[in-house]
Every structure is written in C-alpha cells, then in structure tokens.
Ligand SMILES: NC(=O)C1=CN([C@@H]2O[C@H](COP(=O)(O)OP(=O)(O)OC[C@H]3O[C@@H](n4cnc5c(N)ncnc54)[C@H](OP(=O)(O)O)[C@@H]3O)[C@@H](O)[C@H]2O)C=CC1
C-alpha cells in the first residue's frame with residue numbers, strides 16, 4: 001500500500017497522482033481506468049511507473065487519501081464507502097458546494113466519516129500544468145495545525161508548493177465560489193462586453209465571495225490568498241478554465257460540450273439558495289444561477305445588474 005492515494009481518475013486526480021509520484025509511489029483509483037495508454041481526460045500526459053492504477057477501492061485506501069471527485073458526486077461516493085474511508089486523512093480537492101445539502105466537501109466528509117481528519121487542497125492550478133510539472137502554489141487547509149503541517153510536507157514536491165492554513169471553510173469556499181464568478185466573467189467576454197466589464201465582474205465577484213464566505217465563518221484574509229483571489233484571477237482570465245469557457249458559450253449563445261465538469265453551474269444554484277438564509281446579497285452569483293438554469297436569458301443579464309440601485313462601494 002502506498003502512503004498516499006488519489007480517488008477519482010479525472011483530469012485533476014490524475015494530474016495530482018502524476019505530480020506526487022515524482023516523490024514516492026502513489027495509487028490512483030478510478031471506476032474505469034482501462035485506458036489504452038493515457039487518461040483521455042488528461043491527454044498527452046505519460047503515467048509514471050510509480051503511479052499504480054486500480055479500479056478496486058480496497059487497493060487504494062492509504063492513510064492519506066486525496067478525494068478528487070466533482071463536488072456533486074462526492075456525497076454519494078462517501079455514502080457508499082464511508083466505512084472504508086473513515087479514520088484516514090481525507091483531503092478534498094473538489095471545488096463546489098453540494099446542491100442537495102448546501103454544504104461544502106469538508107462538511108460532507110465530516111458527516112460521513114466522523115473519525116477522519118479532514119483537509120482541503122485547493123488553489124490556482126490547471127490539471128495540465130500540474131501534470132507537466134510546471135511550478136504551482138496551492139493551499140492545504142486542515143483545522144488541526146500539526147496534522148496540516150505534516151500533510152503540507154507530505155504533499156509538497158519540487159514544483160508543487162503548498163501553503164497551509166487552518167481555515168478549512170475559507171479555503172474550500174474560495175475554490176468553490178470562484179467557479180461561479182468565472183462563469184460570469186466568461187459570459188461578459190462571450191457577450192462582447194469587454195475587458196473593463198470583466199474586471200468589474202472579478203472585483204464585485206470577489207466582494208460577493210468574501211461576503212458569503214465570512215457569513216459562513218471563513219476568515220476574510222483566507223479569501224485574499226491562493227484559494228480565493230489567486231484562483232479567481234486564474235479562472236476568470238484563462239480559456240484553460242472550463243467554467244470560464246462555459247460562461248463564454250453562454251454569453252455568445254453557443255452550445256457547450258455536454259458532460260464537461262463545470263462546478264460553478266451547480267454551485268451557483270447552491271449559493272442562490274444559501275444567500276437568503278444568510279441574509280447576504282449576491283447579485284452576480286444569483287444571475288449565474290438564473291443563466292445556468294435557463295430562467296434568465298443572456299440578453300436580460302446586463303440590465304438586471306446595471307438597473308440595481310446605486311450604492312457605496
Ligand atoms: N481539472 C482541473 O484543472 C482542476 C479540477 N479541480 C477540481 O477537481 C474536481 C474534479 O475535477 P476534474 O478531475 O477536473 O473532473 P473530470 O471531469 O476530469 O473528471 C471527473 C472524474 O470523476 C469521476 N466520476 C464522476 N462521477 C463519479 C462517481 N459517481 N463515482 C466515481 N467517480 C465518478 C469520473 O469518472 P469517469 O471518467 O468514469 O466518468 C472522472 O474520473 C472538481 O471539483 C474540480 O473543480 C481542481 C483544480 C483543478
């Protein structure tokens with residue numbers, strides 16, 4: 001058994017496993033890993049010998065398990081496998097809020113596996129960059145400072161530099177909420193509103209992220225770190241982001257490739273459901289929810305934002 005395993009052989013799980021295998025052997029679990037050569041979700045990336053692939057979960061239960069599944073499937077996976085996972089270091093790599101429970105991945109893990117130590121790995125990082133060994137800085141969040149420090153050392157590599165925090169809520173919400181704002185930024189560009197409009201979306205979107213995250217107990221400074229502002233900048237400015245590309249398609253009235261993981265769409269709906277409960281105003285996120293659900297047409301989106309009462313910044 002390897003010291004670290006990765007559950008979820010999508011683009012991100014595979015990239016993390018490739019990066020960590022440069023340091024020590026890693027096991028990567030996926031429900032279908034019978035690829036002829038490389039993972040089609042991460043084309044062009046050779047899998048190193050130190051990476052063991054398996055579709056048998058019992059062969060992938062290391063003491064430290066990275067959970068790299070999309071946020072909307074994590075709850076079901078935990079429900080099915082809680083007993084096998086409990087008691088380990090379970091590190092969520094998902095960037096979303098569960099639409100059924102309106103909770104983040106760390107709370108889902110806590111609820112399913114109460115004896116586990118829960119962590120969050122998040123921050124600006126495209127899977128393809130990590131897999132190619134490009135320099136990347138991420139946030140490792142763990143409420144227990146000593147365990148966080150041990151995990152930071154275990155999961156950092158020469159190219160992957162982990163910063164640590166004990167603010168699990170702030171770190172995971174930064175990663176989840178930036179996906180919603182990235183859709184809005186993409187929609188602004190796709191609709192032809194220009195770079196100045198995008199800068200407004202990023203800035204006012206960041207204000208929304210901070211309002212919601214702090215209402216849920218996050219420390220505001222966590223939002224200004226890699227997991228919040230850092231990832232927001234990456235995702236709102238690069239067509240490498242699926243959330244940004246989804247927004248581009250929405251804005252331009254084009255179809256988007258079905259089956260693509262776009263965490264911000266479901267998370268926007270979760271955020272729209274949370275906002276009134278918490279008494280926070282989140283106009284951009286609510287708009288993204290309406291666009292993603294098809295309740296709001298793109299041609300009305302700008303009016304909805306611009307016709308709100310003028311206010312102090
Ligand atoms: N891609 C990236 O650059 C980054 C992604 N992330 C985050 O990582 C998470 C995963 O994203 P990513 O890897 O990109 O997604 P992908 O779309 O590349 O892959 C999703 C993976 O989830 C698997 N899966 C889906 N449903 C289930 C299920 N019910 N049980 C088991 N496995 C399932 C899929 O398996 P199958 O192939 O069999 O369908 C696939 O391997 C997301 O929260 C994302 O925000 C974070 C940072 C960067």
Ligand SMILES: O=C(CO)COP(=O)(O)O
Nearest residue numbers: 123124125126241242243
């Ligand atoms: O989270 C990511 C980069 O940090 C990946 O973004 P997308 O899911 O939008 O592709």
